[in-house]
Amino acid sequence: MKTHPVFKLTPLSQWKKVPISDAFDSELNPEFGGLEVLENYECTVFRDGEAQSKANEIRSKTKQPVSKPVRQFNNNFKPNRECELEYQSESQGQTEMESESESDPNAASPVKMPKKKKRKIASSKALVLSQTSPSEKPIAGNPKVKRRKVIQNEILNTVIDQEVAEVDGNAMKNKNLLSAMEAWKDLFVPLPVLKSLHELNFLTPTLIQGLTLPSAIRDRLDILGAAETGSGKTLAFGIPVIDKILKLKQAEDSVESRVYALVLTPTRELCVQVKQHLAAAAKYTQLNVVSIFGGLSSQKQVRLLKSRPEIVVATPGRLWDIMNGEEEIEEFLSTIVECPLLVIDEADKMVEKGHFEELTKILNLMKNDEESSKRRQCFVFSATLTYVHLAPDRLKVSKKKKRKKSVKISKESKLNELIETVGILKRPKVIDVTVKSQTASSLVESCIFCTQSEKDLYLYYFLKNHEGRTLIFTNSIDCIRRLLSVFSLLKKTLLPLHASMHQKQRLKNLERFTQSETGILLATDVAARGLDIPNVQHVIHYQVPRTAESYVHRSGRTARALKDGLSVVFVDEKDIQGYKKILKSLHKDDALSPFPVVQEDLKQLKPIVSLAQRIDTTTHRTEKARRHDDWFVKMAKDADLDISDGERSDENSNEQLRKNAKERRQLEKMKMEFASLLAGIDGQSYQGKYPTSSGKLMLPKSMKKNTGSTAITLISKKWK
Numbered sequence: 001m002k003t004h005p006v007f008k009l010t011p012l013s014q015w016k017k018v019p020i021s022d023a024f025d026s027e028l029n030p031e032f033g034g035l036e037v038l039e040n041y042e043c044t045v046f047r048d049g050e051a052q053s054k055a056n057e058i059r060s061k062t063k064q065p066v067s068k069p070v071r072q073f074n075n076n077f078k079p080n081r082e083c084e085l086e087y088q089s090e091s092q093g094q095t096e097m098e099s100e101s102e103s104d105p106n107a108a109s110p111v112k113m114p115k116k117k118k119r120k121i122a123s124s125k126a127l128v129l130s131q132t133s134p135s136e137k138p139i140a141g142n143p144k145v146k147r148r149k150v151i152q153n154e155i156l157n158t159v160i161d162q163e164v165a166e167v168d169g170n171a172m173k174n175k176n177l178l179s180a181m182e183a184w185k186d187l188f189v190p191l192p193v194l195k196s197l198h199e200l201n202f203l204t205p206t207l208i209q210g211l212t213l214p215s216a217i218r219d220r221l222d223i224l225g226a227a228e229t230g231s232g233k234t235l236a237f238g239i240p241v242i243d244k245i246l247k248l249k250q251a252e253d254s255v256e257s258r259v260y261a262l263v264l265t266p267t268r269e270l271c272v273q274v275k276q277h278l279a280a281a282a283k284y285t286q287l288n289v290v291s292i293f294g295g296l297s298s299q300k301q302v303r304l305l306k307s308r309p310e311i312v313v314a315t316p317g318r319l320w321d322i323m324n325g326e327e328e329i330e331e332f333l334s335t336i337v338e339c340p341l342l343v344i345d346e347a348d349k350m351v352e353k354g355h356f357e358e359l360t361k362i363l364n365l366m367k368n369d370e371e372s373s374k375r376r377q378c379f380v381f382s383a384t385l386t387y388v389h390l391a392p393d394r395l396k397v398s399k400k401k402k403r404k405k406s407v408k409i410s411k412e413s414k415l416n417e418l419i420e421t422v423g424i425l426k427r428p429k430v431i432d433v434t435v436k437s438q439t440a441s442s443l444v445e446s447c448i449f450c451t452q453s454e455k456d457l458y459l460y461y462f463l464k465n466h467e468g469r470t471l472i473f474t475n476s477i478d479c480i481r482r483l484l485s486v487f488s489l490l491k492k493t494l495l496p497l498h499a500s501m502h503q504k505q506r507l508k509n510l511e512r513f514t515q516s517e518t519g520i521l522l523a524t525d526v527a528a529r530g531l532d533i534p535n536v537q538h539v540i541h542y543q544v545p546r547t548a549e550s551y552v553h554r555s556g557r558t559a560r561a562l563k564d565g566l567s568v569v570f571v572d573e574k575d576i577q578g579y580k581k582i583l584k585s586l587h588k589d590d591a592l593s594p595f596p597v598v599q600e601d602l603k604q605l606k607p608i609v610s611l612a613q614r615i616d617t618t619t620h621r622t623e624k625a626r627r628h629d630d631w632f633v634k635m636a637k638d639a640d641l642d643i644s645d646g647e648r649s650d651e652n653s654n655e656q657l658r659k660n661a662k663e664r665r666q667l668e669k670m671k672m673e674f675a676s677l678l679a680g681i682d683g684q685s686y687q688g689k690y691p692t693s694s695g696k697l698m699l700p701k702s703m704k705k706n707t708g709s710t711a712i713t714l715i716s717k718k719w720k
């Protein structure tokens with residue numbers, strides 16, 4: 001027969017610290033929420049949802065024997081018969097043994113005592129229920145025994161009252177929680193996570209979450225998930241990961257720490273963000289989540305790993321370095337190889353050939369452990385996971401014809417390649433809720449056709465007229481540097497984000513952008529995937545992205561979680577081919593709607609933007625010449641040489657120096673002219689700001705012409 005747990009009821013003052021539930025926890029069926037009520041020495045277990053009514057039921061029955069417990073703790077457990085009560089005097093630390101006789105009527109009808117006395121007894125005694133053999137039963141009828149039984153019943157009733165009150169409170173909270181979170185019913189979300197979701201105000205699951213959770217949690221399937229950007233994919237894999245770890249930990253006897261889940265992301269910023277999302281969902285669990293990524297001190301990250309987190313979110317490069325260089329946590333990190341949960345976020349990017357060498361190494365290590373691979377549950381997610389298009393010409397060269405040829409990769413072969421790379425052994429569930437166009441349904445897409453040199457003008461026009469959190473993408477770091485310098489002249493603060501920056505500055509800029517409602521982030525594709533910055537209203541593709549995937553992910557930084565958002569692609573004469581290819585690839589048969597621009601306003605801005613561009617180029621040139629001059633003079637001085645004109649290089653001849661000086665004078669003149677132009681422009685009030693509260697982008701006032709249309713509605717109407 002199964003041995004029963006010892007129930008230890010401590011004095012009421014400590015009651016909360018050692019609830020009965022602790023005694024039962026190890027035995028509890030996981031489907032129960034951990035709510036136990038001790039009733040006439042019988043243990044009753046309720047489902048959380050039933051707790052309130054059952055608690056009331058118990059309360060009404062405290063004065064009469066309960067015929068049957070609502071739910072017996074376990075089949076063998078008959079505490080009425082087999083348990084005895086043990087009183088322990090706190091002051092003396094002595095123990096007196098008494099048994100609870102099944103036939104004793106007092107056991108079921110407790111005598112009322114004044115409340116004060118009740119509390120005194122309760123707090124001065126510790127009550128221990130323990131299993132005992134029938135041979136140890138004490139003699140019935142002894143008056144001392146009877147008195148003790150009365151006391152014992154009183155203590156139990158007080159304890160029950162307390163428990164019931166607590167149960168009432170918890171049950172009420174749980175009931176409210178469950179009714180508020182009704183939409184999550186049947187998705188098998190563990191209660192503590194449901195509580196976090198409620199706190200985050202996520203009252204309904206998104207489509208991908210609704211479809212993923214049952215398959216992942218109930219059916220324990222590996223999942224390949226594809227859904228539009230901003231549709232909640234992080235929690236679609238995050239909730240099952242948390243759920244499984246909770247279950248594994250509950251089932252495990254050993255307290256040995258190990259990595260339970262490894263989540264890999266392509267960029268550092270995304271790594272930080274996914275960690276934050278998972279930590280928020282796991283707030284009411286004991287689970288620890290840590291992020292490991294490059295660019296910041298690895299010592300600090302090693303220290304974090306020493307806390308033995310259950311979930312490690314990492315970029316492959318830094319993780320691989322730490323796995324191979326840090327003896328202190330080598331043993332802990334070696335458990336990654338057998339970790340039961342693996343997530344690859346932005347998977348199509350991650351497994352791109354030549355992108356993440358370290359990812360391949362980590363995955364190979366994991367795949368080599370066959371037993372663990374069989375047990376492992378994998379999650380592979382991306383907005384463009386199932387998206388296929390013509391492979392770039394340069395990748396597919398037909399050997400026979402020796403000429404470039406585009407080849408279409410099928411969705412199946414793309415997924416099969418992923419399955420093999422990740423090491424998924426069982427047939428995974430593919431959940432694909434993407435649409436042909438790939439972009440979010442709440443995204444309004446538009447374009448501006450202009451020449452390359454006009455792009456700055458249009459950008460300035462846009463930023464000046466349409467306030468709101470704006471993310472500008474470029475294809476190169478050089479382009480970012482030039483724009484920073486031109487727009488700083490125009491008194492527009494753009495926050496750069498690219499791979500050549502220090503990581504601290506990258507994170508700082510991202511934070512500044514997130515905190516300012518009118519922030520403008522100027523980034524390369526390093527910010528294109530996964531970043532979930534709230535309320536980004538506009539995405540501008542200053543240069544046409546190189547791939548359709550990149551267009552989808554860049555645009556996906558706005559219009560997230562069903563909010564409205566606008567994307568504008570700037571297309572110049574060189575971009576046109578790439579632009580057309582993207583449209584074709586994304587099955588956007590019509591060209592994108594042109595973004596509405598008030599030509600008179602644009603004209604007004606033209607002189608100042610042109611001047612800013614000229615100042616920038618001239619400054620750049622004169623700076624370069626000055627640096628060269630300085631270098632030449634310094635070299636001569638270091639070599640103890642006098643430089644005559646003849647010895648100067650062409651660039652440093654007198655004539656050149658005169659030219660430089662003239663250029664500097666011109667520069668000063670331009671700057672003065674610029675200052676007065678800028679003052680004039682700043683004095684003008686632009687009235688076409690979008691009202692951001694409605695989520696709609698209003699047209700500049702001069703364009704309204706009593707139609708009251710927004711930019712988005714105008715675009716939509718025109719192109720329908």
Ligand SMILES: Nc1ncnc2c1ncn2[C@@H]1O[C@H](COP(=O)(O)OP(=O)(O)OP(=O)(O)O)[C@@H](O)[C@H]1O
Nearest residue numbers: 202204205206229230231232233234383530532561
């Ligand atoms: N059920 C929900 N209800 C409301 N908001 C949610 C819900 N689930 C997630 N969100 C929020 O939606 C936003 C987008 O989620 P998430 O970053 O997971 O999107 P994603 O699908 O991974 O996007 P991407 O493809 O760009 O990486 C986040 O701010 C997230 O907190």
